[in-house]
Amino acid sequence: MGQHSSTPKEEDYRNLDFNFTEYFRKYKPEIKIISEETIHSIDLCIRKGDLNGARSIISDVLKIIDNAPINIAVTGESGGGKSSFINALIGIGPEDKGAAEVGVIETTMKRTPYKHPKIKTLTFWDLPGVGTQKFPPKAYLEEVKFEEYNFFIIVSATRFTKLELDLAQAIGIMKKNYYLVRTKVDVDLENEKRFKPHIFEREKTLSQIRSYSVNTFSDSKMAVPQIFLISNYDLSDYDFPVLMDTLIKDLPVLKRHNFMLSLPDITEAAIDRKNKAIQQFAYLEAFKTMFLATHPEAGIPRDNDVEKLKKSLNHYRQLFGIDDESLEFMAKDFQVPVGHLKEYIKSPNLLNTKRQEVLLEELLKSLEKFKSAYGWLTAIKLYIWKTFYLRQHFVNIVTEDAKVLLQWTNSKK
Structure with a gap:
């Protein structure tokens, strides 16, 4: 295959298959963490190739959600x-x-x-x-x-x-x-x-x-x-x-994300709602990262990328109350060994198995491979979205773990 230019230009993003509106359609209006007007504005900027405009809107929204x-x-x-x-x-x-x-x-x-x-x-x-x-x-x-x-x-x-x-x-x-x-x-x-x-x-x-x-x-x-x-x-x-x-x-719509993350995991519906809040926020972050990658260096995986993924996993476990500290408290409340609780769930060992280590190594190597075949733009896009989907995989595993422990605790009442 022919080599592409080593440095992508902003115009190169115009024909990418992104549709902001389509992604957010799967979420009910009452649990969306950004407004329909904002979704439309970002989508319009992307379609016009206005990366600066899209990046500015997303950056502002993420900052408000984090700090409101x-x-x-x-x-x-x-x-x-x-x-x-x-x-x-x-x-x-x-x-x-x-x-x-x-x-x-x-x-x-x-x-x-x-x-x-x-x-x-x-x-x-x-x-x-x-x-x-x-x-x-x-x-x-x-x-x-x-x-x-x-x-x-x-x-x-x-x-x-x-x-x-x-x-x-x-x-x-x-x-x-x-x-x-x-x-x-x-x-x-x-x-x-x-x-x-x-x-x-x-x-x-x-x-x-x-x-x-x-x-x-x-x-x-x-x-x-x-x-x-x-x-x-x-x-x-x-x-x-x-x-x-x-x-x-x-x-207010921009305050929903943090409030949904705060709520106790008392029902499977509450757990699913927390999952949806995290997924939306991660999607916005992925877009922001991609738009910042107008130079190849911005998309190169670093040595600490694996550590960042581990940090994300631990953060999700904490939000869903299945981190090590929370499991210790739960084990004490129900008078069982903490190892007994860990037998029911997958997330504590998610990044300790050989299969997952291979997956992470492949993620870090993927950029060089696709850069050679398709050029920087496609390589950066692939790397960023592989990272996003891996985080999505993490939060889905943690979500299922939270449901399993909810069922277990309900059975003990």
Whole structure:
């Protein structure tokens, strides 16, 4: 085959078979991490051969996704389960370092931030209950800096009070989203079952709890919002998954990626959603890398490329809670050897087998081979996308491992 020019020009990219829009069509609108307008703009730049334009948009988007702060306010009456709710969301126990204190009586207007241990841009703010203050709702919101939060979650373990209803109304007037969460429904169900063992019906009791909350709004002549029934100690049950879906959909699109990565792996659907967030981000990174490779040197594999791939694998394992530290905690909780858990999964040894070492070596050698046959442009394109698909393979393996361990833990409950 004939030799191509050793240095690709930007015009050479015009006829490459890329379609940004086509890739993102497989993701539902509510879980896309970039907007349709942005997808179209990038696709248009690529079709026109405007690499600088496409590269600039992608770079800006990746930077915003990485650094955009997500601030979630949690408020409600003392004893309503706020602290337990926050701990459940950040995935730590009440006795762990950085946990929200459970059972603390509120006496001040101080708001307390709780950083997510894995997603540094995500902060949950424990706000004092409006009922503990002598402020009207509007003044309360100003005092706790309402403008800083993406949305509010109002938590109650019983009936929503008049003050909480007024607070919800004030939040709506100030053009912020709020969500009403009724906690401790597992306790209500257990009590109902104990006192009425012969006529107890789970779904009927849940319906009564929901109706009781709805009537609180109807009696106050207020529009009835969606009310989520949850247990802080059994997140996979009741309305918690629906609440998370709702929050993702309502968040600004560029903040969805990190929020989806933060959520606990309580259902297979939640695990799949995290997978989709990672896949989209990796796709954007691959395009950015390719567009930077307008000179051959940018596409040459380096000695540390294998280490970068290992780092990616370890990062995915951490995000899905199946890294070595997480497995140690899980083994301790279930009183089994950590080696027993590793027997069920593949990712800990994914890069230790001879087959995978050969695969990585082939990846690093592929550039020279294709450079000789097809020229730099095709070689760079092949190398970058082989790397992308290998990372995709990693995250899919980790995703399956997370599902296997979820099934295992559910079987032990």
